[in-house]
Amino acid sequence: xxxxxxVSDEDLDRFVAEYDIGDVLSCKGIAEGVENTxxxxxTESGHYILTLYERRVSPEDLPYFLNLMEHLAAQNIPCPTxxxxxxxxxxxxxxxxxxxIISFLEGMWPRRIHPYHCAALGEALADFHIAGASFGMSRxxxxxxxxxxxLLDSCIDRADQVESGLGDTLSRELDHLERNWPNDxxxxxxxxxxxxxxxxxxxxxxSGMIDFYFACNDFxxxxxxxxxxxxxxxxxRSFNVTKAKLMLAAYRKRRPFSAEEMxxxxxxxxxxxxxxxxxxxxxxxxxxEGAFVKPKDPLEYLRILSFHQQVTKPQxxxxx
Amino acid sequence: xxxxxxVSDEDLDRFVAEYDIGDVLSCKGIAEGVENTxxxxxTESGHYILTLYERRVSPEDLPYFLNLMEHLAAQNIPCPTxxxxxxxxxxxxxxxxxxxIISFLEGMWPRRIHPYHCAALGEALADFHIAGASFGMSRxxxxxxxxxxxLLDSCIDRADQVESGLGDTLSRELDHLERNWPNDxxxxxxxxxxxxxxxxxxxxxxSGMIDFYFACNDFxxxxxxxxxxxxxxxxxRSFNVTKAKLMLAAYRKRRPFSAEEMxxxxxxxxxxxxxxxxxxxxxxxxxxEGAFVKPKDPLEYLRILSFHQQVTKPQxxxxx
Numbered sequence: 001x002x003x004x005x006x007v008s009d010e011d012l013d014r015f016v017a018e019y020d021i022g023d024v025l026s027c028k029g030i031a032e033g034v035e036n037t038x039x040x041x042x043t044e045s046g047h048y049i050l051t052l053y054e055r056r057v058s059p060e061d062l063p064y065f066l067n068l069m070e071h072l073a074a075q076n077i078p079c080p081t082x083x084x085x086x087x088x089x090x091x092x093x094x095x096x097x098x099x100x101i102i103s104f105l106e107g108m109w110p111r112r113i114h115p116y117h118c119a120a121l122g123e124a125l126a127d128f129h130i131a132g133a134s135f136g137m138s139r140x141x142x143x144x145x146x147x148x149x150x151l152l153d154s155c156i157d158r159a160d161q162v163e164s165g166l167g168d169t170l171s172r173e174l175d176h177l178e179r180n181w182p183n184d185x186x187x188x189x190x191x192x193x194x195x196x197x198x199x200x201x202x203x204x205x206x207s208g209m210i211d212f213y214f215a216c217n218d219f220x221x222x223x224x225x226x227x228x229x230x231x232x233x234x235x236x237r238s239f240n241v242t243k244a245k246l247m248l249a250a251y252r253k254r255r256p257f258s259a260e261e262m263x264x265x266x267x268x269x270x271x272x273x274x275x276x277x278x279x280x281x282x283x284x285x286x287x288x289e290g291a292f293v294k295p296k297d298p299l300e301y302l303r304i305l306s307f308h309q310q311v312t313k314p315q316x317x318x319x320x
Numbered sequence: 321x322x323x324x325x326x327v328s329d330e331d332l333d334r335f336v337a338e339y340d341i342g343d344v345l346s347c348k349g350i351a352e353g354v355e356n357t358x359x360x361x362x363t364e365s366g367h368y369i370l371t372l373y374e375r376r377v378s379p380e381d382l383p384y385f386l387n388l389m390e391h392l393a394a395q396n397i398p399c400p401t402x403x404x405x406x407x408x409x410x411x412x413x414x415x416x417x418x419x420x421i422i423s424f425l426e427g428m429w430p431r432r433i434h435p436y437h438c439a440a441l442g443e444a445l446a447d448f449h450i451a452g453a454s455f456g457m458s459r460x461x462x463x464x465x466x467x468x469x470x471l472l473d474s475c476i477d478r479a480d481q482v483e484s485g486l487g488d489t490l491s492r493e494l495d496h497l498e499r500n501w502p503n504d505x506x507x508x509x510x511x512x513x514x515x516x517x518x519x520x521x522x523x524x525x526x527s528g529m530i531d532f533y534f535a536c537n538d539f540x541x542x543x544x545x546x547x548x549x550x551x552x553x554x555x556x557r558s559f560n561v562t563k564a565k566l567m568l569a570a571y572r573k574r575r576p577f578s579a580e581e582m583x584x585x586x587x588x589x590x591x592x593x594x595x596x597x598x599x600x601x602x603x604x605x606x607x608x609e610g611a612f613v614k615p616k617d618p619l620e621y622l623r624i625l626s627f628h629q630q631v632t633k634p635q636x637x638x639x640x
Contacts, residue, residue: 003351008431009521025426025522028360029351031323040348040360042426047362106345106362111328201329202345 003029005037005052005095012050015094018085019101021045032197035213037097040104047104049080052097057213059098064139065212066090066100068132068189073103075131078124078208080105105208107200118231118243120206121199122250125191125227128209129220129255132189141192141216143275145181148174151278158285163299170277173305177271182219182264190223192216195230221261224251225268228317229276229304237303245318262314269317270308277301323349325357325372325415332370335414338405339421341365352517355533357417360424367424369400372417377533379418384459385532386410386420388452388509393423395451398444398528400425425528427520438551438563440526441519442570445511445547448529449540449575452509461512461536463595465501468494471598478605483619490597493625497591502539502584510543512536515550541581544571545588548637549596549624557623565638582634589637590628597621 007015007027016024022044030038035057039050053062066082070090073081080102082090091100110117152170159167191198193214200208232244257265280298287295311317327335327347336344342364350358355377359370373382386402390410393401400422402410411420430437472490479487511518513534520528552564577585600618607615631637 006431009428010432012428023522024428026424026520027428030360031349031351040350042367104346108329108332108344108347111326112330200346202343 003031003037003039004054005097007039007050007052007095011095015050015092015099016041016043016101018087018092019083020086021048021083021101033211041101048083048101049104050094050099050101052094052099054097057098061139061213062091062098062100064137065215067137068135068215069102069212071135072128072131075134077128077131078105078206079212080208080210105200105210107202107207109197109199110201111196113196113231113243115240115243115246116204117196117199117201117206118247119250120201120204121194121227121231122247122252123254124199124206124209125194125223126251126254128191129188129223135189139216141190141218143192143214143279144216144218144222145177145271148177148274148278151282155278155281155285159281162281162284163302166281166302169302170274170281173270173274173309177267177274180267181271182260182267185219185221185260185264186258187217188220190216190218190220190226192218192223192226194223194227219261219264219268220255221257221264222268222272224248224261225265225272226275228265228269229272229301233304233307237300237307239307241316241318248317248319257319262319265314265317265319266308266311269311270305273301273305273308277305323351323357323359324374325417327359327370327372327415331415335412335419336361336363336421338407338412339403340406341368341403341421353531361421368403368421369424370414370419370421372414372419374417377418381459381533382411382418382420384457385535387457388455388535389422389532391455392448392451395454397448397451398425398526399532400528400530425520425530427522427527429517429520431516433516433551433563435560435563435566436524437516437519437521437526438567439570440521440524441514441547441551442567442572443574444519444526444529445514445543446571446574448511449508449543455509459536461510461538463512463534463599464536464538464542465497465591468497468594468598471602475598475601475605479601482601482604483622486601486622489622490594493590493594493629497587497594500587501591502580502587505539505541505580505584506578507537508540510536510538510540510546512538512543512546514543514547539581539584539588540575541577541584542588542592544568544581545585545592546595548585548589549592549621553624553627557620557627559627561636561638568637568639577639582639585634585637585639586628586631589631590625593621593625593628597625 025042027039027041030040036054037052041048041050070081072079083101084090156167198211277298280296283295284298345362347359347361350360356374357372361368361370390401392399403421404410476487518531600616603615604618
C-alpha cells in the first residue's frame, strides 16, 4: 500500500482538463495496490481511479492492459474501463509516468472468503475467459514456467535463510514442472492475479474485477489454478474442498473443461503455487530496508504447493 | 501515509448499520494523515471519512475534538462534522479502536503555495478563532512551552548526529523561550497544526480545514505563528514577506491583534518553530527501522527558527 508519486493540484488540473469530466473536486491517494500509484479522483461528473504506472509495469504493455479492460467492459464483464480524453487517447503522461483515468467500481473485496464468494468467482472467471476469446491483442506471460528457473537461480543461495531445505524442495519441484508442463492446452486471455483483493462484492453479488496488470495469454486452466490457490485455502493453508467444488462447478457451467484441462489441473495448480512462491521469495530476499510495502510471506505458498504435490486425481479438488 | 488498521467488510457493514446512511458501496484506505487510519467511505447516501484513532491520540481527548468540529461546522466554518448514529453517539469503536464517521469535504490541499492561498488562510484562521470563542470545552496544549524541555532532554545526546552544534543551539534557544514566554495574551481554541495539507481549496477559494487532532486552548496569536511558519516560507526556507503580509492583513481584518499580541508575535513564531523542530527531531531519532511513514526533516525548522531569531520588529513580518 503506497503512493509512490505525489501529484500536485496544478498538474492534476492540467491533466484532467484533457478529459470531458468537469473540474476536480477532490483527489486522495489510496492505500491499495503495491505496483502502481492510485488516486480516487472525484470530479464534477463522478468518481474515477487515476493510476500512475510505476517502474514495475512495462510501458509497452499498457495498451494491452487498457484495451483489454475496454474490450471486457464492452462485453459486460464488471471491470473498470479507461476513459478517453478529447484527443481520443486513454493513455497519457503525468509526473513523467504513464497515467490513465479508469472508471470506478463499487464494492469491497472480501477479507474473509465464504463459499458463496467462490461460486460467484468461478462464474465470473469463466465469463472473463469467454469474453477474452474475442480480444485481438496478445501478451506473453513473462511469469510462466520458462521464467521460473532464472528466478529460482537468483534466490537459491539464500532460500534456506527463509526455511531450511527450501532450495532443494524448489529445485526438485521445478525439475518436475519443467519436465511435465503441458504444451497443448486451450489458451486465451488470463487475469493471472485474481486474488480476493482484486475482486469486489456487494453483499453476495460480485460487482467488480480489477487490476489487469498481469493479464496475459496463457493456458486458460492455469488461471483456474491460480484462483484455486488464491480462494480455496484457509488461513492455516488447509484446503477447503467445499469452496473448490463450488468454484469449479460454477466455472464449468459457463465454460466446460476439456478432458486434457481436467487432467492437467493438479500440475497447473502446482505451477501456480510455484510462481507465487518464487516471486514472493524474490521480493522477500530483495526488498529494500525500510520499504513502504511489507513483502508477503513466501512460505504460505510452500504449504499450498505441498498440498498439490499430494493430489493424485481431479476428484481431490471436488471435480466429478 | 498509512493504513494502520485494516477493517474487514463484515465489521464495516456492522459499524455502518449503526448510522442512517444506507449500505456501504465502497471503502478505500487513504494514504493521508500520519496519526490515524482514514478510509474514504461511500454509502448509498454519500461520501464520508471513516477514521480509526490510533495510539498517538488519547481517547479521552476525542470528545473535545469531535465536539469542536461540530461546534465549528454549526457556525459555518468549512470543517468536517461528525455523524451521529441512531443512538445519538458520534464516537464508537471499530476493530478495538475508537472510531468516527465524519463528513467529506471537497477540495485539494495546495502543493505549491501562492499568495492568494495565504490571504484566504488568514481570513479562515481568524473566523476559526472567533467561532472557537463560544466553544464550551477546554483542552490544554500538551505541546507548548512546558513540554519542550523534556522533549529536548530526550533528544539532546543525539541531536548533533543530525547537525553539528544542534544540541547547543536548541538549549540556548529554549532558555530564551522559557525566560520570555508570555503569560497574559488572549487565549482561545487553536488548531495548532494548520499546515497546507490540512487546508483544502477549490480554485482560489478555501473549501475546508481538516485534522483537528492537535486542537487545544492556548494563546491565539501562537496559532498565527504556526501558520506563518507553515505557509510563508519558501521551499528553500527563505521568508516570503508578501505572503506573510497578505495572511496577516486578511487575519486582522476579521480579528484585530492587540498591541501585546503584535509585540509577542516574533517570540511566538520562534516558539512554534521550536515546537515543530523538537517533535520532528524526536521522530527523526526514534522512528522504527522500516516504518511506513518517513519522518520529516527537522532541519527545515532550524532554518525557520534562525529567521525569527533575527527579527527585531513586527514590521519584519509585513505588519504595519
